[in-house]
Amino acid sequence: MIDLERETANGELGAVRRFLPSLRERPFVMSIVTVEELLEGATDEAAALASVQRFSIQGLHLAQARRCALLQCRVRRRLGENDAWLVATAESIDADIVGADRIEFARLGARYLRDR
Numbered sequence: 001m002i003d004l005e006r007e008t009a010n011g012e013l014g015a016v017r018r019f020l021p022s023l024r025e026r027p028f029v030m031s032i033v034t035v036e037e038l039l040e041g042a043t044d045e046a047a048a049l050a051s052v053q054r055f056s057i058q059g060l061h062l063a064q065a066r067r068c069a070l071l072q073c074r075v076r077r078r079l080g081e082n083d084a085w086l087v088a089t090a091e092s093i094d095a096d097i098v099g100a101d102r103i104e105f106a107r108l109g110a111r112y113l114r115d116r
Helices: 002-010 015-023 032-041 045-052 062-073 081-092 103-111
Strands: 029-031 056-058 097-099 112-114
Touching: 002 015, 002 032, 002 045, 029 032, 029 081, 032 045, 032 056, 032 081, 062 081, 081 097, 081 103, 097 103, 103 112
Parallel strands: 029 056, 097 112
Antiparallel strands: none
């Protein structure tokens, strides 16, 4: 999302904006964790808040907490906290994760869609 916001703000047709049309038929849900990461890196909080308003936001609930705990205790190398929440959220709602090449999401296999 951060890359999408940067490309949009700069008027660029970068890797993310070129990738988006391939998702046209799919619902787009943003994790509240992604919202936090976006706001943390935003130089213009009001603009960032306005941009997330167009998406359905998935909160963190008991289902995600249980899945996150299960993920973290079953692996030798724990995921970073935000990544664990993102994977747990995606798995709990049967969704894919879209992003850059991040080894943390390799466990998702075909459910991880690289945007570049």
